Amino acid sequence: MTFSSKLIEKAVEAFAGLPGIGRKSALRLVLHLLKQDKQVTVQFAQALVAMREGIRDCRVCHNLSDDELCRFCADQRRDKSTVCVVENVRDLMAIEDTGQFHGLYHVLGGIISPMDGIGPSELNIDALMQRLEAGEIKEVIMAISPTIEGETTIYYLSKKIQPLGIQVSAIARGVSFGGDLEYADELTLGRSIAARVPYRS
Amino acid sequence: MTFSSKLIEKAVEAFAGLPGIGRKSALRLVLHLLKQDKQVTVQFAQALVAMREGIRDCRVCHNLSDDELCRFCADQRRDKSTVCVVENVRDLMAIEDTGQFHGLYHVLGGIISPMDGIGPSELNIDALMQRLEAGEIKEVIMAISPTIEGETTIYYLSKKIQPLGIQVSAIARGVSFGGDLEYADELTLGRSIAARVPYRS
Numbered sequence: 588m589t590f591s592s593k594l595i596e597k598a599v600e601a602f603a604g605l606p607g608i609g610r611k612s613a614l615r616l617v618l619h620l621l622k623q624d625k626q627v628t629v630q631f632a633q634a635l636v637a638m639r640e641g642i643r644d645c646r647v648c649h650n651l652s653d654d655e656l657c658r659f660c661a662d663q664r665r666d667k668s669t670v671c672v673v674e675n676v677r678d679l680m681a682i683e684d685t686g687q688f689h690g691l692y693h694v695l696g697g698i699i700s701p702m703d704g705i706g707p708s709e710l711n712i713d714a715l716m717q718r719l720e721a722g723e724i725k726e727v728i729m730a731i732s733p734t735i736e737g738e739t740t741i742y743y744l745s746k747k748i749q750p751l752g753i754q755v756s757a758i759a760r761g762v763s764f765g766g767d768l769e770y771a772d773e774l775t776l777g778r779s780i781a782a783r784v785p786y787r788s
Numbered sequence: 789m790t791f792s793s794k795l796i797e798k799a800v801e802a803f804a805g806l807p808g809i810g811r812k813s814a815l816r817l818v819l820h821l822l823k824q825d826k827q828v829t830v831q832f833a834q835a836l837v838a839m840r841e842g843i844r845d846c847r848v849c850h851n852l853s854d855d856e857l858c859r860f861c862a863d864q865r866r867d868k869s870t871v872c873v874v875e876n877v878r879d880l881m882a883i884e885d886t887g888q889f890h891g892l893y894h895v896l897g898g899i900i901s902p903m904d905g906i907g908p909s910e911l912n913i914d915a916l917m918q919r920l921e922a923g924e925i926k927e928v929i930m931a932i933s934p935t936i937e938g939e940t941t942i943y944y945l946s947k948k949i950q951p952l953g954i955q956v957s958a959i960a961r962g963v964s965f966g967g968d969l970e971y972a973d974e975l976t977l978g979r980s981i982a983a984r985v986p987y988r989s
Contacts, residue, residue, distance in 0.1 A: 592853055608817075
């Protein structure tokens with residue numbers, strides 16, 4: 588790609604450095620910004636810098652937050668007896684979007700993965716244990732992906748949490764709602780038979 | 789999508805305002821920036837603002853440029869007797885990337901399209917005529933998309949340019965190299981038979 592302008596080249600390279608954006612898409616984005624008012628680009632840049640410089644970890648749950656406490660930890664209406672443990676902020680948002688959970692969260696910041704050199708000490712586990720030892724929490728829900736690393740993480744955490752007399756649960760696994768049985772993978776289908784539940788009509 | 793942070797929400801909305809980026813992709817980009825050093829975001833923002841505020845039209849050919857003259861107009865090694873007329877900067881870059889053209893360019897900034905309210909006066913046609921009247925240019929190559937609007941634009945320009953005694957040519961149209969004849973559209977195939985050229989081995 589031949590650029591006649593160094594300024595454009597640098598802007599294209601900036602966009603192309605982001606995941607999933609190639610140089611052709613990057614050029615399209617740059618040309619789009621050039622068609623808009625200057626102020627659009629300035630505000631775009633300001634929003635990103637303000638976000639990157641202002642964002643911090645919630646002191647309690649390690650969710651991304653504008654303030655010392657995140658929106659959930661600061662919200663007095665949330666059920667403070669239930670904590671949902673998630674791998675990352677994206678999973679937290681997915682659960683929150685279901686509208687089915689009204690307790691608090693705890694963001695681990697990853698899962699135990701010896702292959703990637705991530706052990707328990709790299710995760711926000713000490714902070715979780717401190718919260719649990721404070722005594723207000725009655726149930727911990729593991730909302731962690733059902734992968735080998737995820738299961739390992741759940742096992743590790745449950746071994747630490749159960750001695751405190753706190754209920755540990757995991758989100759239900761099984762065939763997806765609306766999914767076709769014949770397309771469900773063998774492991775999921777097999778386990779969903781083994782873990783069958785009494786039918787409630 | 790539930791955001792626990794206003795800063796993140798604004799950054800996601802900023803990205804999602806760009807063409808082809810939805811809110812899910814926007815969130816992925818924002819979380820990517822959060823994983824990087826702060827400096828990455830600051831430099832990204834600076835590259836965009838510097839581009840948007842610094843870029844201007846080349847005084848001669850209306851290509852995007854860092855300076856008063858663009859890289860091509862300022863380059864003494866380019867063939868100043870040939871001008872390639874293009875619709876926009878992206879087409880200019882596509883032609884330059886072929887490495888087959890060594891003359892100068894002229895960016896119209898669009899094509900004549902009565903449906904979109906774009907007439908000749910909206911395009912950089914006066915500037916082109918001024919360049920041609922200066923006398924140094926011997927050939928004008930129309931590198932404009934073979935659409936109805938494109939053909940109209942070429943016709944309009946050729947009627948203005950030919951009286952100056954300047955050669956007007958258009959890029960060759962026909963079946964694509966490497967393309968399968970059976971997949972070529974009828975119009976292209978029909979015209980490429982009508983416009984057949986003597987075979988040179």
